[in-house]
Amino acid sequence: MKRRLMLFAVVSMVAVGLFAGISFGTYANSVHNLYDNIYSDDEEGTNLADVWVENTASTWDGEIANSLCSEIAQNWPDPDLPLVSCEPRVVVDGLMFHSEEGDEKLVPAVWHGIDEGRIDKVWMPEHECCSGRLAAADDELVLDEHAASGMGIEVGDIVSIGAGHGSMDFTVVGIGYHPYHLYYALEGSILPAEPGTFATGYLSDSGIERLANLSAGSANLLLLDVEGTPEFDLQSTEEVEGESLSQAISYVRQTVMDADDSSFTAYDRSGVQSVEFLRADAEGASLSYPVITGMIAMVAGITIFLSLQRLIQSQAREIAILRTLGIPRSAIMPGFILAPVAIGLIGSTIGIILGAAFGGPAMVAMYEEIIGIPAIGFSTEPSLILQNLGIAMVVVLIAGIKPAYEASTIQPLDILRGQNEVRLSSRGIQRLTSRLPTTVGLTVRSSVRKPMRLVFTFFAVGLSMLIFGTMSMMMDSMDNLVTGANQNWDAQVNVPFGGEGEVIEWAEENGADFESMLVFPGNAEGDTRQFLAYGLDVISTEDDAMIPIDLSEGQLPTLDADTPNVLVDEGTMLFLEWEVGQKQTVMFGPFSLEVEISGVTSGEISRTIYFHRSDLSDAIGLEATSVLLTLPEGIELDDEIGEMSVGITQRQDLIDSFESLLEQQQGIYNAILGLGILIAVAVLSITLLMNLSERDSELATLRVLGAPISRIRMMILGEHFAIGLIGGILSAAFTIVMAQYLISQLVQWAFYFSLQPNFASTLQLILIVVVISVLSTPIGTSRISKMDLVEKVKDLSQ
């Protein structure tokens, strides 16, 4: 029964490893293919731009925009990377005035002006998700499918939208997707927006000009398309992956700077948040599925290894007799190699079938649910199955080799004389425990009797708890980060340049607390990666500040210092290798500014530098881009403030998004937690029961000599508690170190995250291992209670 249970456990572990690998792998491959298809340059794809030139402070008029495109095309530097086209576009932040069951909602929005261009087209696949046509007239728009389904809007409906110049009605003529908004999140947020809390729409050129009150041909974005899909520089690596494209961007930057004095930034696709986020997600999934398969297979491998060792111990006498009778080593080894191979093949087959039939489709379905785009044409590829099968079989085979070798090299005489059972205990541990009562000393010594087995067990438990712990710790840490749970504002009202006065007036009239904020993109000198500079009126670590700063090093910046003092987030410090006290030059388009780093902040997911608003304002010539509001009881945002703003973010929406995401993922989250615990239960129980069964003769001796079962129970309980505690502490330490390592491998410039294990999570991990360990005591003691002492005495005396 016990052997069958052990067999079931290891087969299940292999199956779970394959299941997880196939499921994640199917997901990773499917989304990779999906993005490639959506972004591709062909008729079916959207032809994602290769270089973006964004005017960060104003718009270019039509003449300048066209002349910039001509200048860029004229001296294009790389004939191997020919420029196909340059298209001026307008993208503006704004609002959608949405009525829902009589309630007027102000939904933050981004409006794109898209003519029938060749770059960054609207994606309207032949699928039930999408319908209609592109916008042509100046009162038509294509609404993004995420927003349409979230708000229940259909083709033919009329919607009311704005971009800082009042509200206007537009007819929805189509529903589709846009390559910038496949991952549907507010700018700066890593959470997908709750349905109905964010809108994007794709208007005709004339439509966007009417909405934003712009002259014909105006643009704040130049899209450059080069032939094919060139390599681009990944923001998270030291290497320059797309050297040709980087050189082209440098050329574009210089050309625009020479031709125009507007503040602008130029970047490749790694600078587009949604594109970069999905790439990082798909890359993370691609990197993690072999690791997950390998990790679970490794736990199964360790369990197989330990089980085989135990099997060999229990069959040592039979093997010794076979060897004495002249059976060659080569005849003994295959039997022990065959066992893990059979376990691996059975487990893998089950895992592959379940993964391909259920896991992969479930992961893709969850992706569709969370990301909100149809995963067209996903499949589990044979190469993925072979890769996962290969990993699992190699691991289980390695696990079987050593025990099989040990079995084949058994010395018959040693076994038959009982010499194999004679061993010298550790003198060091004896000395350490010699002053304790003998029962306690024995408990401690028995706990560490097989150090290698314990190390393997703790490693396996650590691996299984890693699955559980990383998830749990990440969720804990993310809660604060993504919802800004410690912040004290209700709404961030974005304003057109110079428009903050009206919002402040509204705030004063309605008794709301307010604080102006200046947010502006910049980059370090000699580095193209973009950060956001936040100019705050109050930089404070106090809990009641609108944005309390989590200062992890250094001090708060001094106001009006000769060299402006700034706080830099830890991600930026890490990627740029900056240090506190250093002076660095930062660029805001064509403007450069020397700053002194007075401290480091933690808790920012995006790259952030905090300025005193007046310092930042002096450098870029703008007063504010948004106003933070804390609304008094009973006051709500109304159409008036909506019409004067170019986007309003409500903090409650961020919290709702996170909670909704958690709810969506609760099932898989619980499954992963449960899986980690189940594997830890299996591994730890097997090892503890093996320890006990190895001590059968020792415990039988004590029983025959009159040791009461209650005292033996206490000894075993103590031993299991000690093993659980040591294992728990080591597992928790292993989980924290490994989780931090894994996260350090996954973080990007655009998404930096550091794991801050809290006491409760760590204690929870330790307690789980202790509880698993202690709970296996009754199984062990029941085995001793049921021990047939007559049979045992025969063993002891014959």
Place this chain on the structure above:
Amino acid sequence: MSMPLVSMKGLERHYHMASGTVRALDGIDLEISEGERIILLGPSGSGKTTLLNCISALDSPTAGTYRFAGGEVPRAPEIPLRWWNRITTESRTAWFDPLRPLLRLLLYPLHYFSYSRPMAKASEEATSFRRENIGYVFQFFNLLQDLTVLENITLIQELAGGRDEARARHLLDLVGLSEEVDRFPAEISGGQQQRVAIARSLAKKPRLLLGDELTGNLDSKTSGMVMEVLVKACQAEGITCVFVTHDESLVEYSTRAVRLDSGKILSDDRIG
């Protein structure tokens, strides 16, 4: 006349095997007085070890009476288990096999209260009996490898309810091992290990010491040395001894030799 320490009348022990019932003990009448050293001799399968197991209450007789120092010795109750065995063991009705695990699970509480629990209670009573009255020496010494010589003795004292290191040291002195107290079993010879086992069996002052082939794993010179130590220690502590052996030469260390065959006493001779 003083009361015998061990008194057995018509003791029987039967084992039910597939091939039929084996009568391992078949009507044993035996009385042992305090201070005696009895050697049980006989060929393999004669019932020596079964008798020793019944004396130590490791095994329960099928029939007959067994009193120790005038008191009833605890024995396992006779509880029929046919219904449980029918459910849990293989049978010819293959269609029923898939249902066995479920039935086991459902009926386990009944099995637990009707069989496991009373048996565990009886087993604990027998353990208490051994703890209070019996010392035991095995053929293969069975010392705990993680404990030193001294700790092997203090462990038994602690488990029996009271550590007495001075007595442990005295016993080691008695068996000639006062120099080896801090050594591990693996660091001393087989003869020395068996002497430690003797000291361990005396640690809680038993009234009866039992040995099963206790010199079977030793050469004849060492065997003699161990037996001398055993006799000396038992005399010094006033302990009654019963030991099982194939070795006729050990008769010289006993005061009485009992020979068994086929579960019956063939002869019972006083020595010297």
